[in-house]
Amino acid sequence: QVQLQESGPGLVKPSQTLSLTCTVSGGTIRTDGYYWSWIRQRPGKGLEWIGYIYYNGDTYYSPPLKSRVSISVDTSKNKVFLNVTFVSAADTAVYYCARGLIAYGNFDYWGQGTLVSVSS
Amino acid sequence: QSMLTQPPSVTGAPGQRITISCTGSSSNIGANYDVHWYRQLPGTAPERLIYGTDKRPSGVPDRFSGSKSGASASLAITGLQTEDEADYYCQSYDNSLRGAVFGGGTKVTVL
Numbered sequence: 001q002v003q004l005q006e007s008g009p010g011l012v013k014p015s016q017t018l019s020l021t022c023t024v025s026g027g028t029i030r031t032d033g034y035y036w037s038w039i040r041q042r043p044g045k046g047l048e049w050i051g052y053i054y055y056n057g058d059t060y061y062s063p064p065l066k067s068r069v070s071i072s073v074d075t076s077k078n079k080v081f082l083n084v085t086f087v088s089a090a091d092t093a094v095y096y097c098a099r100g101l102i103a104y105g106n107f108d109y110w111g112q113g114t115l116v117s118v119s120s
Numbered sequence: 121q122s123m124l125t126q127p128p129s130v131t132g133a134p135g136q137r138i139t140i141s142c143t144g145s146s147s148n149i150g151a152n153y154d155v156h157w158y159r160q161l162p163g164t165a166p167e168r169l170i171y172g173t174d175k176r177p178s179g180v181p182d183r184f185s186g187s188k189s190g191a192s193a194s195l196a197i198t199g200l201q202t203e204d205e206a207d208y209y210c211q212s213y214d215n216s217l218r219g220a221v222f223g224g225g226t227k228v229t230v231l
Contacts, residue, residue: 037220046122047158047166047209049220060219096165104172105213105220106156110165 002027004097004111011117018087018116022080022097029075030055035100036080037107038071040093048093052100053080087118123148124210124223131229132200140226142193142210148221150191153213157186157195160207160225169208170195202230 008020022036029036037052051061053071061069070083084091094115098107125143132138142155149155155173158166168177170186173193185196193212197204210223 039220046225047211047222049222051219062219063217100220101171104154104156106154106168106171106211107158107166107220108168108171108177110167113165 002099002109004099004109006095006097006111006114008095008114008116010115011119012087012091013120014088014118015086018082018084018091018118020082020095020097020114020116022082022111024078024080024099029073029078029080033102035102036071036073037098037100038080038082039096039098039107041096041113042090042093050082050084050095089118092116092118122224123214123217123221124212126208126210126223126226128224129227129229131231132197133231134200134202136200137196137198138200138228139197140195140208140210140228142195142223144191144193144212144221146191147216148191148212148214149188149193151215153215155186155188155193156211157184158209158211160209162206166209197228200230204228205230 003025005023012018035052038050053059068085072081094113096113097111099109157170159169160166173188174186183198207225214221
C-alpha cells in the first residue's frame, strides 16, 4: 500500500520560504499513470490545489500561486518537494501531499498532512 | 471562492437519504470531466469516496453513490449513519486553471 508522509518546519516567518518534503513508500514515484500533488487547507476552510508534478519533472501550478510555488522530485529518494516563497499569514495551512491518477484526475492516496504556521 | 459550489451543510436523520450537490461550469464539470468525492473526518486527511463520477473504491459501502448531469454532480448517501458525520468535498479538473478544483465542502450532520 502506498503511503505518503509530509515533513518540514511547523513555523515559518513572514517573507521567508516554506519548504516541505513528501516521502513516498510502498511504491515508486517513477510510475506511469500517476502524478504527485500538493494540496493545502487553511484553518477551518476547504481544500486548495497547489500544483502537481510528474516523475519526469513536468509541473503544473495553480495560477494564483504560480509565481511563488515550485514543486520538484528526487526519484532516487522517492521524495516530492514543495517550496513556497515570500509567505504570509495567508499561507498558514495544513499541507497535504497526494497521489493523483492521470486516468481519472482524482487523488487516491493522501499523506496525513502537516500544519505550517506563518508567524513572526 | 471555490470554483465548484457545494451547500455548506446538509442534515439528515439516521436511515434517511441525503444528497450533496456540486455545481461547476463549462470549464470543469460541464466540460465532461470526471467528478470525485472525498470524505474528511475531523483532524484527518481527506479520503477518496467516489472517483470517476460514479465509481466506489473497494471498501466504500454501496450506500454512497455519485452522479452527474450537465455542469452539476451529486453525492447521495442512503441509510444515513452517525459515522457519516464529516465534511464532504467534490473535485474535478478545470481546463482554464489546468488543474484540480475543489468544492468548498459540505458538513453533514446526523440528527
